[in-house]
Amino acid sequence: AQTVTQSQPEMSVQEAETVTLSCTYDTSENNYYLFWYKQPPSRQMILVIRQEAYKQQNATENRFSVNFQKAAKSFSLKISDSQLGDTAMYFCACVYGGSQGNLIFGKGTKLSVKP
Amino acid sequence: DAGVTQSPTHLIKTRGQQVTLRCSPKSGHDTVSWYQQALGQGPQFIFQYYEEEERQRGNFPDRFSGHQFPNYSSELNVNALLLGDSALYLCASSIRFSGALRDEQFFGPGTRLTVL
Numbered sequence: 001a002q003t004v005t006q007s008q009p010e011m012s013v014q015e016a017e018t019v020t021l022s023c024t025y026d027t028s029e030n031n032y033y034l035f036w037y038k039q040p041p042s043r044q045m046i047l048v049i050r051q052e053a054y055k056q057q058n059a060t061e062n063r064f065s066v067n068f069q070k071a072a073k074s075f076s077l078k079i080s081d082s083q084l085g086d087t088a089m090y091f092c093a094c095v096y097g098g099s100q101g102n103l104i105f106g107k108g109t110k111l112s113v114k115p
Numbered sequence: 116d117a118g119v120t121q122s123p124t125h126l127i128k129t130r131g132q133q134v135t136l137r138c139s140p141k142s143g144h145d146t147v148s149w150y151q152q153a154l155g156q157g158p159q160f161i162f163q164y165y166e167e168e169e170r171q172r173g174n175f176p177d178r179f180s181g182h183q184f185p186n187y188s189s190e191l192n193v194n195a196l197l198l199g200d201s202a203l204y205l206c207a208s209s210i211r212f213s214g215a216l217r218d219e220q221f222f223g224p225g226t227r228l229t230v231l
Contacts, residue, residue: 004157035219045205045222091157102171102222103150103207105157106162 002027004094006106013082014114020067021109023092030054032096034068036077037102038045038089048090073098082113117142119208119223127229128196136226140208141192146170147189148220149181152203164189186197193228201230 003026013019020100025034036048051059051068059066063083067076092106120139128134140147146165150158160173164183183189187208193200204227207220 013214022163037222043227044223044224045207047219047221050219093157102149102160102163102173103158104160107157 001092002029002104003098004092004104004106006092006109008107008109009107010112012112012114013079015082016086017082018080018083019111021079021090021111023075023077023106024074025073025104026039027073027094027096029096033093034066034075035095036064036066036075037091037092037093037105038086038088039091039108045091049077056068071075076077079111084113084115087111087113119144119162119206119221120225121204121206124224125227125229127231129231130198131201132196132230133192134196134228135178136193136204136206136228138189138191138206138208138223140189140206141221144208144210144221145187146209146211147183147187147190148207148209149191150205150207151175151223152205152208153201155160158205166228196230198230201228203227 005024032053038046038048048062049064063080064096065078089108091108093103095101122137148163149161153189163171167183176195180192203225205225206223209220
């Protein structure tokens with residue numbers, strides 16, 4: 001079975017500092033996509049960043065970047081210059097085949113940014 | 116440009132009842148997926164609709180059924196509700212292009228279902 005594991009149920013960080021959220025996945029597929037989604041208390045799931053497995057270069061979106069280690073099946077999210085608005089649940093997810101199929105989510109990490 | 120919308124926002128039902136949840140995809144999207152998110156958990160895939168047909172299905176019983184209309188909107192139906200069906204139900208929409216799956220899924224705000 002294909003699984004996504006987030007081993008940090010909760011994390012906290014001081015405003016303006018950097019935090020890294022961990023994610024590992026298990027698959028025998030070669031064609032897959034990895035995502036980090038943010039779910040604030042408003043419940044709307046928002047895509048933060050995506051990574052195609054065939055790309056070696058780590059994805060970056062403004063303050064958000066990933067460390068994609070394909071051999072280790074690791075996909076961590078780094079948030080730089082943390083802001084209060086970054087407080088949310090963060091979910092790592094994986095989809096196999098095309099990028100729109102069945103998303104498999106981890107259990108999430110609750111991130112609190114403290115002033 | 117309206118994003119993915121879902122109705123109702125909240126719903127309370129009793130065991131054994133039936134419920135219908137609705138989803139309108141983002142403008143230009145033709146594929147709708149449904150997810151169940153239990154409290155404190157990540158979302159779990161229920162099924163996906165494209166061209167008015169169920170294309171993929173997760174590990175959910177037949178009590179969960181769906182429909183997609185010609186305007187791409189979708190319904191999720193759950194029969195014989197159980198206490199364990201209490202969850203946030205998320206709808207996500209996306210585009211299929213030439214048979215290749217390229218774009219990410221955009222999520223709606225969800226419907227909170229409580230079964231008493």
